[in-house]
Amino acid sequence: MKMKRILALCLAVTMIVGSFAGCGNASSSSAASTATGSGAPAKTYKLNVSGLNGSINYTPVYIAEEKGWFKDAGLEITDVMFDNGPVQMEALGSNAWDIACTGVGGVLSGTIGYNAVVVGASNSDNGTQTIFVRNDSKIAKAGAGHNTVSDKIIGDAASWKGATVLCNSGTVLQYLLLKTLNGFGLGMDAVKFIAMDSPTANSAFLAGQGDAAVLTGAVSFADDKKNLTRVSSGNWADTGLMCNFVANKDSIADTEKKEAMKIFLQVYFKTLDWMNANFDESTQYCVDFSEKCGNTITLDTAKIYLSQDKYYTLDEVYSMMHNKSDKGDYTEMEGKLIDVLNFFIDYGNYKKGDVDKFKGHLDTSLIDALHDKK
Template structure:
């Protein structure tokens, strides 16, 4: 009898083990965006504290699909991915697809075919998007001052000339050493503006150098392979140890006193669609909640650095924890309160603060260099900077 009971017990135990295995194997697979990277709830990876970031955000009444766009390796775009990794989209009722681009103008081109609904972008993308495709600027994403840098080989005569400008002690070279140089750079971008501004301090213009258009990831690869004398980089690429060993920063936005914000933007067709509008607004709530969480403690900041590094690796933009930490330390994201100020406070001449930062010198530079035509500057002032969502979210917080 005991032998028979032992036999039935073994059979029952085996059956339970088989059922447990089948149940585990039948779990639904992770969601995957169109960039091929799986999304997740974030609860297992980030822990209870991180998973609670979005507890105060009400989900959409109807689940809505949103396609996001941002620039590879960008600190402003990393928030889009962090929200996915920490389960924010799932919690808010957004089906997120995320796509990365090499530079702003390329991202704008993709908007023409409705490849993305919203995302983050820099000055070059703002000007191209607003002027050519009625793109809507809906928020300020992050500061973009410190990591906009022009590098030259350590043995370049630009470097050996040293710092020759009294008013700009961080800039290297002379008019003679810069003239005729080939420079790897994404033309029409914020880096182009930095270069042109720097050259002007020597009495030079873009026509005095030879600009070779390349995306920043490609420039990074070329410089690391020792295939370019001078190249322009942004984001975490600028803090790599390999760059410090072989190259010198000969110009930067900081050295020139240039302060450029990156922004949140929307496809105009998505912005006008009622369901998409609600989803974009929900994304911005998630964005600001994530920013607040990052800067609320040193522990959270450390976690954000780790996630930024993981995100870059998944997108093919490798970098160390220390390099990515420097990016986030020197290029802080804008909070909701920052946005309320930038969109609602005016300059002495009545301009929106955010528009003022992008309009005068930057846009006039692009017009002067033939990227845009006279009259395009008035379009930038024509109502494409929308404070609606910012003010609606702010009102909800009161």
């Protein structure tokens, strides 16, 4: 069964993320009972669901559509696809979608610029972000255990000072670099920063340029990294990056649309259970979806994407949306997003007043309803 409809927008910016699709062999009836429980739905709802082409947070949506699980749950989905979060959020001006799966760029631009509402989270988004140095560098020779963020991070303040770092400017990769440097008591002014996107930085570093390179995607696990030293990563530096579910404020205010969103999220989390039990088949879906979005990846690359970033359980999402942050009077989920927002404010992407604009855009009601049904 094919995806009903993908409204593809040709955009200039491309996200470096995993991709997916597939040819599952589970029957529609057995899949339906696994994902939604037995019994035919009493009513069919309709929902415009937005995603990012080739993103791992849209994989469960793709799989559930291919398996027919949304239809079995009484939900008809129209896919509205984009290549990056900010442009995805611009489409809210025309009410192009009801609920979206997006990364931190979409979350911040959607909540601050379009009054979108954060209604949950799907997965971590820092598993493939890495910093590499050469084995014979001062940083590598300094070893681990000198960083207050993590004992795993390699180097010390003296070895990092003056290092030439290749990194994409004003992005979550620079956020990883800043978190790493902060753990040594350093700021961005301690290194010589050379702005390069991740593919260019990778090629330049392998060609001998720079002392360190901040990378993302499958290149972080390529064979050519075996002779380099991984000194930091998104996981080690605890960047807290995640992908979220964001709702159109008008849609979540509509009773029928909100019910449709609840069904969507219920099937989504049940699909994650299936993926955990069927990893190999999930990677094939990843490959197929990537090809459908115009990209070609191998099964090995798909395995990297699906294993390095963690899909959250419903319990984990519930906790993040209710546990208080230790950094302010807001939840753990809001705290992680505000940390990233403050980074972007420091580098001119947002204004100081935008923190106040962001606050108050978390709605726990959908996750609460699903959690209470467990």
